[in-house]
Amino acid sequence: MYEHKPGVRGFLDSYRSELAAQELAALLGLDNVPPTAARKLKGKRGSVQLWVHGASSYADLRRELGDAPDPPALARQLDLLRLFDALIANLDRNPGNILVGEDGRVWWIDHSRSFGGGERLRGLDAIGGCERTFFAALSALDEARIRRRVGPFTPYPDALLARRRSLLSWIASRAAEDPGFLRDPGLRL
Numbered sequence: 001m002y003e004h005k006p007g008v009r010g011f012l013d014s015y016r017s018e019l020a021a022q023e024l025a026a027l028l029g030l031d032n033v034p035p036t037a038a039r040k041l042k043g044k045r046g047s048v049q050l051w052v053h054g055a056s057s058y059a060d061l062r063r064e065l066g067d068a069p070d071p072p073a074l075a076r077q078l079d080l081l082r083l084f085d086a087l088i089a090n091l092d093r094n095p096g097n098i099l100v101g102e103d104g105r106v107w108w109i110d111h112s113r114s115f116g117g118g119e120r121l122r123g124l125d126a127i128g129g130c131e132r133t134f135f136a137a138l139s140a141l142d143e144a145r146i147r148r149r150v151g152p153f154t155p156y157p158d159a160l161l162a163r164r165r166s167l168l169s170w171i172a173s174r175a176a177e178d179p180g181f182l183r184d185p186g187l188r189l
Helices: 016-027 058-065 071-088 132-140 143-149 157-177
Strands: 036-041 044-049 098-100 106-108
Touching: 016 036, 016 044, 016 071, 016 143, 058 098, 071 098, 071 106, 071 132, 071 157, 132 157, 143 157
Parallel strands: none
Antiparallel strands: 036 044, 098 106
16 A cells, blocks of 8 residues: 655655545645545556546646746646645656646646655745635644544654644745735636
8 A cells, every 4th residue: 555665764655645635635625636536456456536638747838838828827826736745745746747727727646655754844945925725724724634534545644734834834934024925816726
């Protein structure tokens, strides 16, 4: 179920992390992670995820167009993705596992290397702002619900909870320094 990679403390590679990402996103009111379910095929456990029809990888989009049709909207969505990735300790985010739909909506896939045991937040320097709705949802989410809904899919729920506390503190600190850091949603998330 969980494959630990040698030499990296708390590094996981598991289909269960896909399920954890979908559960946590739902708890936060986010629907950027396509619906995901556990399945067993030929005796092997895994997960399946809804195909996002008409979407291209962010890598392909950049190669073909040079940039997105609406760069500010994309930047806001990527900020949200980076916040979520910091929360789940996603060690494998790259332009190939970010999908952009025909409507410009960003879909988050491939979370198999997330939810490890590390408590350190990563990738915060690239974040330009935070939606107030995300901050409010993260603040309101209680630890018991996280343990109940996400805990069954990760052996490190305490690390996730520690990252949540650190991320809330980091967002509050950035907002105190720059009142424009917390922003009203300008798009459907």
